[in-house]
Amino acid sequence: MKIEFKKVPSIQKEFSIKLDSVEFSGTFCKIAQNLVKLNTTIVGKLSVDCCKCGEEHTIELDESQEFILSDGELSSDKIKDDEIVIEVENHIIDFDEILMSELESIRSDYHVCPVCQENDNYVDVEY
Numbered sequence: 001m002k003i004e005f006k007k008v009p010s011i012q013k014e015f016s017i018k019l020d021s022v023e024f025s026g027t028f029c030k031i032a033q034n035l036v037k038l039n040t041t042i043v044g045k046l047s048v049d050c051c052k053c054g055e056e057h058t059i060e061l062d063e064s065q066e067f068i069l070s071d072g073e074l075s076s077d078k079i080k081d082d083e084i085v086i087e088v089e090n091h092i093i094d095f096d097e098i099l100m101s102e103l104e105s106i107r108s109d110y111h112v113c114p115v116c117q118e119n120d121n122y123v124d125v126e127y
């Protein structure tokens with residue numbers, strides 16, 4: 001799903017897209033001429049690699065994230081700490097691309113599979 005920056009309304013509009021078993025939904029609206037605010041939730045299942053044994057396993061996603069989309073470069077004094085700013089290219093907001101990069105960053109987090117978690121607990125009890 002793509003939308004032109006200038007077509008984003010200044011009242012909140014809902015969106016929802018799906019990728020495999022992941023649903024990316026929320027609202028977006030224009031907050032300044034070159035800024036769009038995006039309130040999102042990502043819900044679903046994602047397969048990730050265990051950082052201990054490398055086995056692929058599935059995690060349940062339920063994440064909320066706020067994004068600020070900037071049409072072109074944004075001066076850093078306008079950015080709050082808890083906001084993720086994405087600079088949009090070609091004046092087009094691409095929701096699929098935002099979701100893909102979010103999933104990539106979740107995948108690159110530290111994940112431990114249930115088996116390794118079990119082993120960790122066992123070790124903790126033993127020593």
Ligand SMILES: [Zn+2]
Pocket residue numbers: 050051052053054055112113114115116117
């Ligand atoms: Zn593991």
